[in-house]
Amino acid sequence: MENIENLESELYLLDSFIFFLLVIFSAFFSGAETAFLSISKYSGDQLETGRARTTRRLKKLHSRTQDLLIAILIGNTLVNLSAATVAALMTHRLAQNVHLNSNVAILLEVIIVTLILLVLSEITPKFLAIKRPLKFASLVSGPILIYLRLMAPLTFLLNAMTSGLSHLLGISSRSLTLREEELRTLVEVGEEQGVLEKEEREMIHSIFEFRETQVKEVMIPRIDMVCIEKSATLMDLVNLIKQKGHTRIPLYEGRIDNILGIIHAKDLLPYLNQQNHEVELAQLARRALFVPEYKRIDELLKEFQKEKMHMAIVVDEYGGTAGLVTLEDILEEIVGEIQDEYDQETPLLRKIDENTYLVNAKIDLHDLNRELNLNLPTESDFESLGGFIFSLTGTVPKEKDVVAYKEHRFIIEKIDRNRIVQVRIEKVNDRAEPQTVEINP
Template identity: 30%
Template sequence: MDINFLFLGLFLSLSFFCSMSETSFFSLSNLKIEDIKKKHPRRGSLIASLVDSPQKLLVTILICNTFANIFATLTASKIFATYFPTMNLWVLILTMTFMVLIFGEVTPKSLAIKIAPITSVLVAPVWFILEIVLTPFIFIFRQFVKVLVAIVSELFYPNIKESDSYKTDEVIEVIKESQKHGIIDKEEGAILGNVIEFANTEIWELMRPRNEIFSLSSDTIISEAIEKIKERKYSRIPVWEDEEENIIGILYVKDLLMINGTKRKLSYYKTILRKPFFVPESVKAEKLLRDFKTTNNHLAIVIDEYGGVAGLITMEDVLEAIIGEVIDKDDVRPLYYKYNTSMIEVEGKLDIDEFNKVFKTAIRSSEATTIAGFLLEKIKKIPNVGEIFLLDNLQFKISGALPNKIEKILITKIRKIKEKKIL
């Protein structure tokens, strides 16, 4: 038997070993490594030390794998020259490409993904020794690569800086793995995930948009202001003068209670207004939280790049981004009131799925998620209070609306009468 066949099998096996090892090591999560340490303390520590220097480990594996593939190709060329001297060179190239892909790449890496922990435990000592033996070569290669990467980065990507997003993604993955293994529960995982993502959150993502801000004109009569505040139940209200863009102060309800006269306008009591706290919409939520603490504010007016009012944000909004919705004792009210099995009044922001569950219906929308959105999608306009619309067997009567949104809808189940169907 020609010994070259033996060498070809040996080099392909080495390529198989290298590819399998590479995938095994680099598919291990930190939690999986810790799990290996518990079962195999010495091997686990060895794996951890190898993975802690990923570039060094990768260069070691690539040196060995490249060596194996080159010598496998040279050996195959000798075999072809001996047994198939007239064979076209392209046949050799295609044959070796196929063999390297099957035995040196696809098969070992696919297998390694399934048995990564077992493989890593078995091969760790081999790669630890190879790293020591190949240290001079590894050093030369790493220095060469470092210089080459610096040159290419400077030439083609001069303004690109290393991003922390990968680190954030890694931490999120660790949190998911921790939940999966029962180390932390779902709520703890959600809070930890929110904390990690909170650092990159800008306040425009959390703010209440301008069209949802409850504010008062300085020309509002005190008694009227009190009634509006009772209805909306806010403790801090922006006050504007001449136009809504011109916020002149923040009215605290506790300060309003100190006023004796109720027939005067708010403008008469400007001295009780607190100085508004303005912040640009690009500010990070993390910084705003610190600013709230240092300035002793709980509400900020968000301005856009042109100085116009973009929205409003409170400390509660910021905290909800971390720990989820903060339930205020005055907020505990349902978004609907069910009169009977065939009549219900809902707020426009009620979720469609919740409405279907409560009212035993099956309405669907390809775009909207709320009842108001569903109705707007169907009628293609913002309705006025009192308008009635019939959709299938449901009658929608607008019981509350602003110029730019639907606030409340009275919905009644009726018999399907084709002649009265509007849409």
């Protein structure tokens, strides 16, 4: 008799453990459903978490929202049914032991289980997910991604059944609005079938990426800025404009971090006919627009339109000058390079032979990977080829230094004031050791 009582106690403990474990899983699925529904309208840059791996997982799940929600609903339904079943078995066993009426026992079980599931598995996790959807989604993204892969066959089957049923009922299973991924696929198919030219495809892809591009990705870096000091003369400014061919020149005092304004070339015309060219350049400067380097370029374009400006000074997190950005820089993100009469044709990448390319070090790593089919890391603090090489060397290289990374060698062809200007990329037959550096003495 004592053994039977011990067994009953152990069964109660086991059932209770299983029940509350299922409640935890139910809360997990409920919170995940709310979190991923909340971020389903987020753009790519809004999914940035500061951790590259987590951001990649979120973007992967974000692109499969429909499959994800189906899988979560399957899991939540199975877990809740299992919890109700375990609770029913516990109630039945308890009712027999205490000689409780079965109808009363069932009523009590329904009330208690409903309250537990509502509070612990629905209201609480969903409240937390609504308050911090991105944080919640980040925390569960790892296990959810594994779960989604495991549930892929069942998810596919239910998707097909839903589509078939919708078709029989005369309901379109497709949304009237296409997702970005579907539009990208249509663009690729259009190019393959000859409906779209390569340039048209690239322009459409640029429009997709426009909202996710930040100012720091398109700006002219500080070291390449053409500026003039406040103490310079009018003729110094005229000669600078003639030499560089720019119509807008930032004016600074003391150092480039102290920008006073922007001087327009056309504002100099009234003073050029005067015998006395002594004029304070600060009097000619117009108000400068300052923007943070992490501002999205679509927002900056609207600001340019509102302020009727064509140039902005980009500042870093410490308030220093990081570079400048123009209206032309932003438009080039959509239509490609815009050449005017002053621009010199200097391609960022030039093919020497099948295995050798001469590359400008400021080329964006995404563009370089796409053009040469490379796999250089892009989820880091650097964005250009020069920044990538600096990250490998840990020091300022000299001309003819060689940096080997995987199956490529990067030979420094030109250095200008501690800045890498030009790099020759060579593909080697034997795979090089990753991140090895050959520095000339």
